[in-house]
Amino acid sequence: MADLDQSSEDVSVDSREGNNQNSKMEFTEDEETLIARMYNLLGDRWSLIAGRIPGRTAEEIEKYWTSRYSNSES
Template sequence: MANSEHFSSDDTSMDSREEESSDRPNLEFSEDEEILIIRMYNLIGERWTLIAGRIPGRTAEEIEKYWNSRYSTSN
């Protein structure tokens, strides 16, 4: 019982690393994903949720951030 309540410093640092990585989405997309995003964007515009529904494991937020980082025309 006492062991289940004991946390080592390694456990805590691992949790903070997981939180950091979840705050920063993976903005590296495969070539196939990029092509699909471009094609879907040309068809339906900035409907990120619909685009994300076509790419397993990706969220609308990830796709929107990726799009804005790659193709945003605002300076």
Template sequence: MADSGHSSDDSSVDSRDANGSQDSKLEFSEDEETLITRMFNLVGERWSLIAGRIPGRTAEEIEKYWTSRYSTSE
């Protein structure tokens, strides 16, 4: 029975690993970057529309990429 309590500690470590791997998803190919830039110039911050043109990407990923790359601090 004591082993059951110990295994719950292991699951919290796994969730930390999952959060760390999200950063690697923000790596975009040159073609994706070009498409995002072109689409942004056409439609603005309509992330879901832009994501619909890039297979395997979500609106959240594209918005995070854009804000990390082109954030304006005014």
């Protein structure tokens, strides 16, 4: 039981998880660069791109991409 108490103190929380509504579309510069590079290689295979970015879902990445580059479909 003592081990359980110690391990709960060591748990860290990613700052993105605490405030999902406001930070969902906030991507770091490194994430943006990686998304662009992966998109150029893989196209819109969002789940494969998300697999390279810890803590991101395919849906988040697709929403980011379409909101950022939506006029490319016009």
